[in-house]
Amino acid sequence: MNNYVHDIPTKICFGKGSISYLKQSLQQFGNRVLMTYGGGSVKKSGLYDEILKILNDEFEIFELSGIEPNPRISSVIKGVEICKENDIDVILAVGGGSTIDCSKAIACGVYYEGDDLWDMITHYEKDRKALPLIDILTLSATGSEYDNSAVISNPDTNEKIGAVLTFPSVSICDPTYTFSVSKYQTASGSIDIMSHIMEGYFSVTDDSDLYDGIAETVLKSVIKNMPIALEQPDNYSARANLMADASIACSGIPEYGKEVGSWPCHAMEHELSAYYDITHGVGLAILTPRWMRHIVEKDPSCKWRFVRFARNVWGLEGNDEDELVKAGIDALEDFFRKSGVPMSLSELNIDETNFKAMAAHANRNGKLERGFVPIREEDIEAIYTACL
DSSP: OOOOOOOOOOEEEESTTGGGGHHHHHHTTOSEEEEEOOSSHHHHTTHHHHHHHHHGGGSEEEEEOOOOSSOBHHHHHHHHHHHHHHTOOEEEEEESHHHHHHHHHHHHHTTOOSSOHHHHHHSOOSSOOOOOEEEEEOOSSSOGGGSSEEEEEETTTTEEEEEEOOOOSEEEEOGGGGTTOOHHHHHHHHHHHHHHHHHHHSOSOOOOHHHHHHHHHHHHHHHHHHHHHHHOTTOHHHHHHHHHHHHHHTSSGGGTTSOOOOOHHHHHHHHHHHHHOOOHHHHHHHHHHHHHHHHHHHOGGGHHHHHHIIIIITOOOOSOHHHHHHHHHHHHHHHHHHTTOOOSSGGGTOOGGGHHHHHHHHTGGGGGGSSSSOOOHHHHHHHHHHTO
16 A cells, blocks of 8 residues: 545535535635636526625625636636736636636636746646635536646647646535536536546555545445436435535545556547547546456456456456456446447547547657556557547
8 A cells, every 4th residue: 555645625515505604715815706607507597696695795706607618728818817907816616627627727827927828737836826716516527626636628739638736725515506417417427426436446556445445435326326316316315425426536535545547538538528529528438448448458467456346346246257357347338328428439420530649649758658557559549449
């Protein structure tokens, strides 16, 4: 079991009615607020009006709306301009991971000394200075409410990059705000939760028992609760468990003590989203089973981890390890398929045109050659091809 450091400064206010913490959370930082959000769902749900009622005349509110599902650097630039022009004290992000990610980049961008904010995204800097950030979560998926990373897209360069930026100071997580989330987005978000776990779970470390157990429990929770949420969107228990799963899955906690690689499925999916602007969770659903089958064939010595996956996550039995490996991967793929999301790139009208360029960028600096099973550009192209 490897050494690790636990340092998550975010305060989580979880449960129905937790918006009651909003005013006091903002007051500690000031009264000039930039409220960020995406499309019209925040207003349609009534949450926008609820926020304004709570904040009433005590806060001066500025707005940045229209943040994209794959948030773009252009939205970050707009947000930074608003903050600088209006001497903003604190950012209030209302939405899912896209809005929160964009807001993290804005919070850091206000203090970034360079001329090009895309350089801030592409270059790592430790302990960035940032405006304080509060968020109200409306989608269980990315875990951005409980981590310090953000994924930002640049359509001009066909890049989608994950950057280490800043933690939210306070995250308000009320599961009732996810009742109105569509089946498609509920499924996509749940798949993202599972992928966050699996990126760290498939590790060469075999003695991090507690954190493997946490990972397996999160996976089993999503397997149990996603189908319920799809059929009963206002089932509080299902929505609450998915929301808690999302926060823990991307917090780093399930990876403690483990040797973790460069998140190969996310790296490959970011290329798909960068080129084709597809839904992140859908891309992960398509890629993950194909990645699994590819690496098992490439390096059969990794089968022990898939056997554990089959037994401890899916409850499969038997002594034939090859059959267990196959059955575990098939079970995952079938679970994704039953959720109703597309399960091939051809369903999204994606062909092999950009595979070579995507593979090269996914493995830039050889980052995917470090991990559970190292893969190179030719492996990545083969995985993309298997997804057609």
